[in-house]
Structure formats: C-alpha cells, structure tokens
Amino acid sequence: MTLLTVIGQATPSPVPAPGAGLFTSPFLLSLLIWVPAAVAVALAFIPNPRGRYDTLIKQIAFFTNLGTLFVFFIGYSQFENFLPTMQYEEKVPWLPAIGVTYHLGIDGAGLVMLMLSGLAGVAAVLASLNVRERVRAYFALLLLAQSSVNGAIASRDMFMLVLFWGASIVPIALLVIGWGGPRRISAAWRLVGYWGFGTAALAVGALALYTAAGGTSFDMDHLFKATISPRVQLGISMAMIVAAATRLPLFPLHGWAREVLAESPPGVVVIVATAASRLGAFLILRTIIGAEPVAAHLLSPLLAALAVLTVGYAGLAALRTLDIRHAGAYLAMVPGGITVMGMAAVSPLGIAGSVLGLFAGGLAAALIAGACVTLSDRAQTRSMALLGGLAPRMPNLGWLLVIAALALLGVPILATFAVNVMTFFGAFKTQPLGAFALAASLAVCAVALAVILGRVLFGAPNADAPGVSDVSLGETWYLGLLAGALLWVGLFPGGPKIPGTEVPLFDPGLINQMSAGISDIASPYVLPTPAAPATQ
C-alpha cells in the first residue's frame, strides 16, 4: 500500500520548477492550436517543383512540432498543481446570439493530454521521414490533424469541442487514403463513418446539454454547473459514451481500428493511436465523470462492461489473427479499455489512474501499433506465418516491441504500471466483478503477446521469408521517444528532485501536475468514511 500511496498522492508540492515565470503568454493554448494550423496552410502553398523542397518541408513540420512541444513544456513546468481550477484560460465571446464563447483552458487532465499530443506530434514527424510522395500535402494534413486534436483538448466550450472534434476527421481520412496500405480506401471510409457517427452523437449530446441548461450558453463552466434531471443526464451521457466509444475505440464501435491502424503509415498511426483516440476517454472524463455524477454512478457498470469487452475482444482477436499489423491494431485497443475501467470505478484512485492512463495508454497504444507497422515494413511481410526469429536480425526493433508488450501489460518501471495499479485498486472496490473480468481479459492479452512475440522474435527463422532489416534512425527515434516517455514517467512519476530537497530538477513530475483538477472531478465519488466505533 505504501507504493500506492506514493503513486496516488505523489508530491502535491507548490514548489515550482526552476525558471518558472520567465516566460508567460496569455495565448499559450491558442499558440498550440493555431501555429500548427497556420504552418499547415503555409506548407500547402509552398511551391515544391518535383519535390525539390521535400527535406525543407519535413524540417519545417518537425521544428513546428518541436517548437509547440517546447512552448507546451514551458506551460507544463509553470502549471500550478495546487490549483484545482482551469489554467491558461482564454475567454472571448464568439457567437453571443447562441451562447458560443472562444473558451480554452486546461486542468491536470488536459495538461496530460496536451503533453501526449505534443510528444505524438514530434514522434509522428519522425515516423514520417520515409514519406516520399506528395510530401507537402502529407505534412500539411498531419499538422492540421494535430491542430484539431489540440483544439479539442483545450476546448472549454461544447460548440468548440464539436468543431475541433469533427475537424480532425477529414485530414486523417485523407492521410489514410493518400498514404495508406492496400486496403486504405476501406480504412478511410470506416474512419469517416465511425468518427462521423461519433461526431454526430457528440453534437446531439452537446445540444441536449445546451438545451437542458437553458439554451443560453455552450460554455462548459455554465453547462456543467446546471441542474439537470437524472433522466436527461442519462440520455446525454449515453450520447457521449457513443461518441467516446467510436474514438477510443470501445467494443462494439471499434470497427475502424483494425483497418486504420493497420493500413495507415506509421506517422498517422502515432497521431491516431495517441491523442486523437484518447479524446474518447477524455470526453467521458469531462462530460460524464466530471459533470454528471448521477449518470456516472448509474452508467459505471456499462462503462465497466465496455472496458472488459474491449480488452477481452482485443486479446482474443490478436490471438487469432495471423497479420502482425492487425495484431498491433487490436492490442492498441487494450489501454483504452483499462482507462475506461478506471473511470468506471468512480473512485478518486480510479479516476486518477484513468487520467494517467490517457497519457501512458496513448503512448503504449501508439508504441505497439507503430512497432507492428514498422516491423511489417522492415520484414516486407505482414504474415506471422512467414515471420520468425527476427530478434537477432532486428535487435533494436525487437527491444522496442518487447517494451511495447510490457507497457501494455503494465509492468513496473513503465508508466502503465502506475495506471494499472491505480485502476485495479480503484475498481476492485467499486466494480469487483468488472475488475476481475478485466484482469482475466488482460491475461488473455498477455497470452496473445507471448504467442506473438515468441513466434515473431524468438521462433525459428523462416527460410521462405523475405529479407529483413532493422529500424532506420528516424524509426528508432520515433519508437524510442514513445518508449522513453513511458520509461521516464514510470521511473520518475513525481519528477527528479535536487538531491536532499523537494525542489524539482527540471521536470515537476507528471503525477504532480496532473493532480490539479482531479480532486475537483473526484470529489462527488469520495466514499463516506465509516464512523469510528463508539467507545465505551
């Protein structure tokens, strides 16, 4: 239990990182949203005769994402983890006639998501260095996708959330169609269909919430404080769950995941598997757990069931498939299920676990899906019937695949360990059956991973298989970045400190920073302390 206490409460210290306050910007969140969008538009119109400036375009995309990550890191280090309120808020009336406000802001959960999105942006560009065709369009679309995901994370107005949520569909679908594998058309239609349906569900939920709250404002500050009958709360929450399930994805609305994650180029896999899909869980956290406690309590068994079905289905499907990319895609669904179970626990510990799960789960999902896509590229086949004994021939990728597998299972020293500990300890109290079923499903996933890794990395080499090569520098960097972030947060959840002091060295620690706002979200779910026995 000591470890649990350490993870759950880390070091809620008001001590800021050295250098805090050196740089301030009232438009920090706007910068993260609009700079990638502006660069994307500029890239789209840069003349690039016969690919002459392909390298320059890649550099621009890389440094744009690195720059926004740097700006974000400033915001991260200056984030005040002892404040439960939204920070870096920007609020400007936009369409007062229908109550729309340009309102941005983040709390601990939003900060975690932005951190994930920032890392994913850099990793996605690194993973895309092999792109040779229509480079200008590719990177413009990639930046647009990232811009819309950042917008959806930072939105504090439901209208804006719907806007950014929907805006990511078209660029990602075009990336899949334009640069995907042989079944890219089918993958893109599935993506548009499922995500479009999810956007429609989100719009219905948002508009129902707007109407129930008086029809005067889309601002979340207003909507989430409105008194809404339990029946309406249930209806709205169901719409939100449908929207979230199409994104995360959750069984049975996962139909896009296999095709999209298997057919997309690695850069797109990273964007989709990380922040773009974690938006689903973030939506549940924001609009159900954080806003409608009655509906959250009533729907928690449903959420738990969806989580179990998702993880169980993913494990069984991965066990059954012979396509390494499909296996990676199925396994990438697992962290989403665990994150949702943390929310289904409706307990402070479970919710904290699910918030960390947004970050760690996103990284783990991208790592496993990306590693499988890269492995199939490097091995020139997707068939696990042909793949075998690759560990000696591609040692770097072998290690990264092993780390991905361990991250999915949540072994110690990786960030997902803390997620799983918090989730299961939170869920066993309030959803014992669900937590047990999830643990069993996770065991199925472990078997699937063992079988896949055993066959692909450590099995007997296949003489008929095409030649293989290890990962390139760019691929090593992108997979290494994802794995490194998992390791860093796993090793230093509270951030490294100057020895002998509580002063953070340079990273205040993700666990510390994410705690802002969680207590606020979790406050309706604190179980009453049992009364002390009366003394004689």
Place this chain on the structure above:
Amino acid sequence: MRYLVLVPEALMLATAVVVMLLGRFAVLPSAWRRFLPLAAAAIVLTALGIELWAGAALTTFFGGAIVQDRFALFAKAAALAIAAVALASADWAAEDSPYLGLAMPLLAAFGVMVAASAADLVGLWAGLELAAAAAVVMVALRRPDLGLRLLVVGGVATSLVLIGLAFLYASTGNADLVAIRDVLASRAPTVALAVPMLLLLGGLAVRAGIAPFHVGPLPISLGASPLGAGLVIGLVTVAAATVAIKIVAAVAPLPAVFAPYAVAVAAVAMVGGGAAALAVRSPRPRMAYLAVAQLGWVAAGLSTHFRAGFAASLFLLAAFGIAATCGPALLGRAEAGETAIAGLGAVRPVRAAGLALAFLSLAGAPPLAGFFGELAVAAALAQSGNFVLLGLGLLGSVLSVAAVVGTLRVLYIQSPVDEARRPAAAALPAVTVLSTAGAVVFCALVAGYGLLGNPILGLADQGAEALGLR
C-alpha cells in the same frame, strides 16, 4: 439621401442592361472585353459598400411596397457578396457569352434583392421570377433543350406558387405581409390555410430544387455552363428560400399550417441529399446534391417557427449561397467527371483550395461557413426539442462529409492527367488575376465566416426580428 438605399438595386439593374446592350450592339473593342468581368465585379462591390453603409436606414418606398429593414439589409448584402465573388472567380473561358454570362447573375442577384425588400406577395413573386428567368437564359445559352425544360419546370413551380399566393390572399384578405401576419394572429389553423401553404411551399421547393423536388432543376443544372449551374443551384435557390422565409414568417402565428411540411422536406433533403452525394462520383452532381442537403438544414431552421431558428436559417442561407453559387463557377467545365479535377491541387492550387472549401462548406464540415450555419440551426432545433430532425440532419452531414472525402482525394491525392492526353472536356480552368483573386476572396469568406460569425449572426437575428418573430 433617403433614396441612396435604392442605389445598389439601380446599379445592378443598370449594369446588367448596359452589359446586354454592349453585347447586342458589339460596340466594345475585343481588347476591352476581358476587363468586363473586373468592371462588373467592381460595380457589384461598390453596390455592396453602399448597401452596408446606407442600408442600415429603416424606410419604405413606393407606398410601402418596398421596405428597407434589417432582413432586407442582410439578404441584399448577401446577394451582392455572392454575385461579386461569383463574377470574379468564374472561369470566363468556359462561359458561353461574356455579356449574358455577366448580365444574368446581376439580374438574379437583383431578383433576390427585390424579394428581400418586398413588403407584399406581388413583390416576392416578382423577385423570385426575375431570378429564375435569369437562370433559364443562362442554361439556354449552352443547352436550349435544357433551358426549355427549366422553363417548364419553372412554370410548374410558378403555378403552384401563384395558386398558393392567391389562396393566401383570399384567406386573409391581404397581400401585405405585415397585415397577413396581423390577421392570422387572431385565427386558428384551418385546412383552408394549410392547403395553400402546401402548394406555396411545394412550388418554392420545386424552384429551389430541394429534395424530393430536385428532380427538375438539378439535372438541368448539370448541363449548364459553370456560372449557369451556380445560378440554378445557388442564387435562384437563395431567392426561393428568401421568399419562403418571408412567407413563413408572415404565417408564423399558425405554425401548424407550415411546420409539418418544412419538417418533412428538411428530413428528406438532409438525408437524401447526403446519400445521393455519396452515391454519385462526378463533382458537379455531387456538389448539387450537397447543396440539396444543406438546403434541408435551412428548411429545418424554418420548421422551428421562432426567431432563433429563422436567424440560424438566414445565417446558413448566406453561407449556402456563397458556396453553392461560386462552387460550380470554381469547378469550371469539369464535364469529364472526376478526371477533370484529378490532381487539380497540384496544377491549380488556389482554385483547388476554393473548390475543396466549397465542397466542405456545403457538407457542413468544420470549421467552415456551412458548419457554423448548420450548428446554429442545430442549436435552434435542440431548443425546440426536435431531436429526431436534428439526428437526421447530422446523419445527412456525416454522409455529405464522407462524399466530400472522395472528392478531396481526387483533387489532392490523384495524379493530374497528362497534359498531352487531357481531353477537352477536362480542360483546366484558365488562370487570370481576377479569377485567382476571386478564388482567394472566396476562400477567405468561407474560412473566415465563423470568425465574423458574431456580426453576421447578429444581423441575421435582427433580420428575423424585423420579420416580426419573437
């Protein structure tokens, strides 16, 4: 000074007449002819400036037959902006006649302006017919058979509208819209009112080409010149929708006599338009079906029969008008189907961007003009509790966006046709300074509509209030 308000109308009419006379008597040297579109666009922009400057005055003319209120200001400004951008962005090499091709959009916009400021039934009808007649001329320039067909379809629409107007007049004893509203305020809904409204709205739906009445105008638009198609799909539809908004506002005290029709048409149009857009592949039919789907949202806003819904419909109508009129103009010939626009993003980047934004806006994709309009209507639908229609609308939008992804793929991801083998039907649009500037302005308008949403929606709201809605 009071008559300054009428200057935009006078400018539009005079320019159209002068351009037609220039064409008839061939007095313009051929070297000057290429400056005609620029001159016409500049005059329309001047008219727009005058409208925005002087149009805020509230006044009436000709014994109250013409009224200048906020609704008129909004609709007239929108019509002028649409006409200016359409003239500037059109590929004049693909048009059949530079003179009639210039004059007819001006007359169609003038028709919208007349309908927008009409205070009685006669003015509404006159404005609508003027816009429709301009479209018939444009279509007949290239395909006289289709022009004749449009005339017949238009005749059916006109008959229905006229019978409906006559019955409405007979039922209320008034042709003045305000008086009709006052009379109906103290009456109960009757079949004698519901039937003329059915005929009237049916006629307007045929005129607008809204599903299921699109079977007439929509195929006709496909054979017209680019700007002709824009007129049929865009400006004439805007004229019909303007008339519908004014009539529905007049009978708003009795929503039972019109709301069910609006709901039915909206549902069919939103879902049917989106599904049809997904089913076809050729860009121009796809754009036409997307327009049908978005027009369904306009009808959905009217079904709410309260001010916010009407304001949202008006807000969307302006966004629709710009994309539906200028979209076909930006598309150019495109008679060879998808091949004509394959890889256009690489060879005509500005035009392709305009085309992509037109498609996306008509589909209601964020963050473009159509999205803001549709979400404003959606908010009004939610407030009125019509979640079924809202759900159908969102389904239609999803289908529309899926359809547009297919077109964007052709525009940006397919390779362009080898220039040596490019068929005439897939000829690339000519690039001129004016057409490039027009495309840039179009992109700015469609992409920036949301940024300017507050003043535009505010004016639309005032427009709805001017129609007597609360």
